[in-house]
Structure formats: C-alpha cells, structure tokens
Amino acid sequence: MNDQEREAGRAMxxxxxxxxxxxxxxxxxxxxxxxxxxxxxxxxxxxWTRPGLSLQMRSVANVALxxxxxxxxxxRVHIRGALNNGLTPDExxxxxxxxATYCGIPAARDSFAxxxxxxxxxxxxxxxxxx
Amino acid sequence: xxxxDFETGLAKRREVLGLCSTSAxxxxxxxxxxxxxxxxxYMWGMVWSRPGLDSRTRCMLQVAMLVALNxxxxxxxxxxxxxxxxxxxxEITEVLLQxxxxxxxxxxxxxxxxxREVFAESARP
Numbered sequence: 001m002n003d004q005e006r007e008a009g010r011a012m013x014x015x016x017x018x019x020x021x022x023x024x025x026x027x028x029x030x031x032x033x034x035x036x037x038x039x040x041x042x043x044x045x046x047x048w049t050r051p052g053l054s055l056q057m058r059s060v061a062n063v064a065l066x067x068x069x070x071x072x073x074x075x076r077v078h079i080r081g082a083l084n085n086g087l088t089p090d091e092x093x094x095x096x097x098x099x100a101t102y103c104g105i106p107a108a109r110d111s112f113a114x115x116x117x118x119x120x121x122x123x124x125x126x127x128x129x130x131x
Numbered sequence: 132x133x134x135x136d137f138e139t140g141l142a143k144r145r146e147v148l149g150l151c152s153t154s155a156x157x158x159x160x161x162x163x164x165x166x167x168x169x170x171x172x173y174m175w176g177m178v179w180s181r182p183g184l185d186s187r188t189r190c191m192l193q194v195a196m197l198v199a200l201n202x203x204x205x206x207x208x209x210x211x212x213x214x215x216x217x218x219x220x221x222e223i224t225e226v227l228l229q230x231x232x233x234x235x236x237x238x239x240x241x242x243x244x245x246x247r248e249v250f251a252e253s254a255r256p
Binding site for chain 2 (some may be wrong): 025067070089093096097100105106107108109110112113117
C-alpha cells in the first residue's frame with residue numbers, strides 16, 4: 001500500500017464513520033494500536049476506496065456480514081456508516097429482514113435492536129416508524 | 132406466502148411462549164410489525180407449527196441452538212418457553228451440559244448463568 005492509498009483510506013474512513021469515531025479509535029497508544037492501525041488502513045485504503053461498488057452497497061454488505069458474524073459493536077459503527085452513506089432506515093430494515101431468513105431470526109432480532117438504538121441516537125423520531 | 136401461516140404462527144407463538152413473548156413491548160410501529168410478521172409466518176407458522184415434532188422437543192432444540200449461536204438475548208425467552216412446555220429443570224440442565232461439551236466451556240458457562248437466573252424467577256413447581 002502506498003502513501004496515496006493510505007491517505008485516501010484515512011479520508012474514506014472519516015467520511016464513512018465520522019471524525020468522532022475515528023478519533024476515539026486511533027487514540028489508544030499501546031502495543032496493539034500500531035499493528036491494528038496498519039490493518040485498518042489496509043481495509044480502508046485498499047478495499048473501501050475501490051471504485052467497483054458504491055459506498056451504499058458496501059454498507060449493505062457490512063450490515064449483513066456483521067449480523068451474520070454476531071459482532072454487535074462493529075455493527076453499531078457500520079449502521080451509523082450506512083446512514084452516513086445515504087442508506088435510508090427503510091433500506092436498512094430490508095437488509096435485516098433478508099438476514100432474518102439467511103442468518104436466522106435470533107441474529108436478525110439482535111441486529112434489529114442495534115438498528116433501533118442507532119436510529120434513536122440519530123434523532124429519527126419514533127413517529128417515523130409509524131409513517 | 133399464504134396468510135394462514137401468519138395466523139397459525141401467531142397462535143403457535145402464543146401457545147409456546149405463553150406470556151414470555153419475544154416481541155418488544157408496545158407501542159407497535161411498522162418496523163416492528165414487519166419484523167414480527169416475518170417471524171410469525173416464517174418461523175412460527177411454517178416450522179414450529181409442523182406436526183412432526185412436539186413443542187417440548189422444539190424448545191429443547193431451540194435452547195441448544197441459541198447456546199451454539201451465542202444469541203443470549205433470546206436464550207432466557209426459550210428457557211422459559213421450555214419450562215412452560217413441560218420440560219423439567221433437570222432436562223434443561225442436561226441440554227446445557229451437552230451444549231457445554233459440544234459448543235465449548237465458555238458457551239456452557241454463559242448458558243448456565245442465564246439458566247440459573249431464569250430458574251430463580253419462579254419457585255420450583
């Protein structure tokens with residue numbers, strides 16, 4: 001990975017996940033952090049920046065993958081990312097429903113709860129779910 | 132999908148879970164409705180309502196699978212459902228011991244902690 005890719009990846013990570021998340025993620029300075037930073041620079045600099053899929057589609061993939069993998073903390077981060085990338089709450093709901101049939105109801109139910117939390121935190125009013 | 136599956140599913144869910152529904156508390160909204168509708172038709176209507184296994188057996192299977200899947204939010208719901216459908220505490224304990232050796236010790240320990248909490252909710256019948 002060259003410096004240009006590394007820079008593009010850093011910018012992409014901030015664009016998708018927001019400054020607050022990235023600043024908190026890179027804050028720890030311990031033995032693990034340098035290596036972890038390298039790995040995440042690869043993810044963002046070499047994968048997320050590829051032109052072959054839109055950011056919305058990459059977010060759809062991530063929400064589904066993290067549901068299947070049972071990784072609720074990372075899922076929370078990427079539901080925020082999906083909203084930043086322009087997915088609507090209704091589209092995220094559709095991903096969850098598809099996950100319900102491919103990953104199992106309990107998996108989708110857990111992710112659904114995370115989604116509701118994130119939407120609330122984003123100020124999506126409860127009445128939006130009734131419209 | 133035939134809407135009969137949805138109706139059958141709702142009835143089956145009520146029968147199996149009794150008062151310990153997996154559904155979130157009201158107020159209802161269209162997001163929860165979409166989710167619950169899928170669960171009622173697809174899980175409760177099309178599978179749990181099949182005659183080939185009784186609900187008591189399906190509850191024990193569900194408990195074992197939730198342990199294996201590390202889905203601890205629904206595990207207490209189905210341990211309660213197992214009790215409600217005639218499984219004894221001893222039988223549930225046997226399921227969890229088998230999960231312990233099949234899914235690993237940490238899975239078994241988490242499940243045992245949750246089961247103790249559920250058992251403590253009600254006096255032994």
